[in-house]
Amino acid sequence: MQETMECLNARFFGKVQGIGFRGFAMQNALKLGLKGWVKNCEDGSVELEAFGKKEALEKLLKEVQEGFAARIEQVEKEFSKKQCAYSGFSIRL
Template identity: 50%
Template sequence: MKVMRVTVKIQGRVQAVGFRHFTLKTALRLGLTGWVRNLPDGGVEAVAEGTREQLDEWLAVLQEGPPASRVEGMSIHRQPADGSFDRFEVRF
């Protein structure tokens, strides 16, 4: 199966609500590699590599977010994977 990369920026109430941990946990469950971090503007950015099916499921779950969050917008950029990640992690 072809591996792809997705960069996603999420806006809304997504900081101080467990969103990074939720993103990490979901990525690990789906077998994705990459990272997630908070942005200075109050959003969250994540980059993940996996199959189209894995990434589509991940994005659908992120759209919902954890219970305390409120996702108001997501920008998604798809590109070819380069295999530069060996795990999924939270970056600071």
């Protein structure tokens, strides 16, 4: 049985900019074989979009939240079946 691929869009609020959060998220996403991007938002949050197996997406969320637990105040997340055509994982400016 083939695992279905999903897209995760997540937004992290709190003290998440200027502390290596995006690099940490990208490193973990690449380690899990995910594709997508992460970027700082004007309101001080960080947005992440990743595409891959649902299990890997859930693991990414867990690792990022545990790695920055003291800094993250809120997470908004949504999983969807939309197809994403990313060739790798990047930090967007």
